[in-house]
Amino acid sequence: xxxxxxxxxxxxxxxxxxxxxxxxxxxxxxxxxxxxxxxxxxxxxxxxxxxxxxxxxxxxxxxxxxxxxxxxxxxxxxxxxxxxxxxxxxxxxxxxxxxxxxxxxxxxxxxxxxxxxxxxxxxxxxxxxxxxxxxxxxxxxxxxxxxxxxxxxxxxxxxxxxxxxxxxxxxxxxxxxxxxxxxxxxxxxxxxxxxxxxxxxxxxxxxxxxxxxxxxxxxxxxxxxxxxxxxxxxxxxxxxxxxxxxxxxxxxxxxxxxxxxxxxxxxxxxxxxxxxxxxxxxxxxxxxxxxxxxxxxxxxxxxxxxxxxxxxxxxxxxxxxxxxxxxxxxxxxxxxxxxxxxxxxxxxxxxxxxxxxxxxxxxxxxxxxxxxxxxxxxxxxxxxxxxxxxxxxxxxxxxxxxxxxxxxxxxxxxxxxxxxxxxxxxxxxxxxxxxxxxxxxxxxxxxxxxxxxxxxxxxxxxxxxxxxxxxxxxxxxxx
Numbered sequence: 001x002x003x004x005x006x007x008x009x010x011x012x013x014x015x016x017x018x019x020x021x022x023x024x025x026x027x028x029x030x031x032x033x034x035x036x037x038x039x040x041x042x043x044x045x046x047x048x049x050x051x052x053x054x055x056x057x058x059x060x061x062x063x064x065x066x067x068x069x070x071x072x073x074x075x076x077x078x079x080x081x082x083x084x085x086x087x088x089x090x091x092x093x094x095x096x097x098x099x100x101x102x103x104x105x106x107x108x109x110x111x112x113x114x115x116x117x118x119x120x121x122x123x124x125x126x127x128x129x130x131x132x133x134x135x136x137x138x139x140x141x142x143x144x145x146x147x148x149x150x151x152x153x154x155x156x157x158x159x160x161x162x163x164x165x166x167x168x169x170x171x172x173x174x175x176x177x178x179x180x181x182x183x184x185x186x187x188x189x190x191x192x193x194x195x196x197x198x199x200x201x202x203x204x205x206x207x208x209x210x211x212x213x214x215x216x217x218x219x220x221x222x223x224x225x226x227x228x229x230x231x232x233x234x235x236x237x238x239x240x241x242x243x244x245x246x247x248x249x250x251x252x253x254x255x256x257x258x259x260x261x262x263x264x265x266x267x268x269x270x271x272x273x274x275x276x277x278x279x280x281x282x283x284x285x286x287x288x289x290x291x292x293x294x295x296x297x298x299x300x301x302x303x304x305x306x307x308x309x310x311x312x313x314x315x316x317x318x319x320x321x322x323x324x325x326x327x328x329x330x331x332x333x334x335x336x337x338x339x340x341x342x343x344x345x346x347x348x349x350x351x352x353x354x355x356x357x358x359x360x361x362x363x364x365x366x367x368x369x370x371x372x373x374x375x376x377x378x379x380x381x382x383x384x385x386x387x388x389x390x391x392x393x394x395x396x397x398x399x400x401x402x403x404x405x406x407x408x409x410x411x412x413x414x415x416x417x418x419x420x421x422x423x424x425x426x427x428x429x430x431x432x433x434x435x436x437x438x439x440x441x442x443x444x445x446x447x448x449x450x451x452x453x454x455x456x457x458x459x460x461x462x463x464x465x466x467x468x469x470x471x472x473x474x475x476x477x478x479x
Contacts, residue, residue, distance in 0.1 A: 010100075010355060011288075011289040011291050011353060012197050012198050012199075012291070013101075013292075013350060013354060014202065015199065015200070015293045015346075015350065016202045016278075016292065017107075017202070017204065017295060018268075018296040018321075019206065019207070019296065020207060020309075021207050021299065021300070022316055022321075023052060023320045023321050024315070025265065026039055026040065026321050029050055029321075029336075033262075033265055034265045034269065035269060036272040038272045038273070038275045038279055039294050040323075041325075042325035043336075045326035045330055046323065047327050047330055047336065047337050047367075048322070048323045048335055049322040049336075049339070049367070049370075050336055051401070051402070051403025052341045052342070053320065053341070053342050053343075054296075054297060054299070054319075054342070054343055055072055055342050056079065056386055057298035057299065057312065057318045057387055058080040058387065059080065059298070060077055061075075061077035061079060062297040063109070064076075064088075065342070065344045065347075065364075066297070067088070067118070067347070068091065068092070069348055069362035069363060070362070071384075074361075076475060076476035077471070077472055077476070078386060078387070079311070079390055079471035080311065080390055081471040081472045082112070082130070082132065085113065086116060091118045093105070093117075093199065095359065096119070096199045096356065097119055099354065101198060101199045101354065102192060102193050102197070103119065103198070103200075103201075104124075104188045104198065105122075105123045105124070105203060106123075106126075106181050106184045106188070106202055106203065107124070107125075107126050107181045107204055108205045109125065109203060110127070114132060115137070120201070124140075124184050125138065125139045126141075126177060126180070126181075126205060128205060129155075129161060140180050143184075148171075153170065154171055154175075154176075155210070156170040157169065157170050159211065160210065161209055161210055162209055163209050163245040164211075164257075164303070165210075165260070166210075166260045167211075167218075167263070168214065171214070173216060176213075176214050176270070177205055177206065178205070178270055179274055186277065186281050188200060189278075199354070204274075206267045206271060207268050211260060213266035213269075217266040217267070217273075220269065221265050224262055224265075229304055231306060232426075232427055233428060234305075235305035237249075238250065238305055239306050248309050248391035252303060260302070260303065261302055264300070291325070291327075291353050292325055293322075295321060295343065296320045297320070298317060298318065298320060299315075299318065300316060301314065301317050302316055311387045311391065312387070313385060313397050314427055315427055318401075324349070324367065327368065327371035328368060329371055331371075338403050339370050339403075340382050340383045340402050341367060344364035345364040345365050346364065347364050351366075352366040352368045353368065365379075365380070381402055382400050382402040382445070383402075384398070384399070384449050385401075388469045388470060393468070394410060396411045396412050396468055396469065397410050398411060400442060405419065405420055405422070409464060411469065412466060413466065414464070417432050418430065418431040418432045418438060418442060419431065446464060447461065
């Protein structure tokens, strides 16, 4: 990493993407338990964005927005659905490759067909246990076979890949999947083509379940005192006994939930340590000016309001961490931006950093101007997000937020929620009934937001119209 914000024409870029990491889980932004010193350090000379949101808070749709710069409405993925081919022009890695960058990815992509490179010149793939068609080769499992003689040793703990259940990994730290991502990334850096800049995507599968930190990190957090999980005065529907290991809502015993939360935080601390290895290596290998970007595709409810997993508009699910450093023009005394931003903005931001023209049709906006203070009043007033029905038909939603207030509309039922995030960041109190004037303001914004999407028929231009959206637009399936 290079100190300061002045960068030459073509900096290297390391893009670090985690899966299912909450936006509040960084010590630089004030989390009371998690310690992330390496990620925190990126804000020095750069920026931590405290109102960053996923435009569609589940894996595939959110990643489509990252790699295309398009909103879910325009890339066609409005929720979660596997096995839909990725057929997009101007994928980010392809644009960077065409501009002369050496591009490499280690870890999870969620691309389909599996192992498709989609612009990356090289790829080392880990897609968990997903193997559609039975022909997918998992590079981590191949590597693990060489090290241990057994490719699935990571799963000897018996944990579910979508569960609240947690325990330490049976593997030593150096063989854990999160360590593998950094190790293989370092090998790329050591052998890279030094005649051109590089774009390296380190795509960590964790802290997505299985929640299985290495023993040392598990022990580090095992006895930490934790604040109670927030439960809103509106969350009675979810106050039911947990029925499954992969449930989306339900009440866990306090000791079990605290165990889950500690292990989840330990996973994040482990990832931070791996990022520290990368930061040290970039200096030691004298790779030149390098910009680091850290974020996640979506969050994890982690027992907030008796809910788990993702696909919701609530802060635990929809807000993501986002740190970029260094950033050209950043104020050395100001390391935070509360401007409402979305993962769709990463596409033009990365191209802006690389001094590459942004292809036409991009829905995102470059964040570089926010660091320099040039965006000012020209920045958007709020961001929009959505998710089609996932775990239950009535939870299909659309949301708007400016980082200070949040409006949620459930498209199947018409139910609305309004939260004052500036006073109630844990979304404990729903203001929809007691603040009708403010609710009307946000409802009208949603009417206008959806009126530009006439095919969805969720707005007639004057009012919201209940209905459901598919997880994937039919046109995407017909290509």
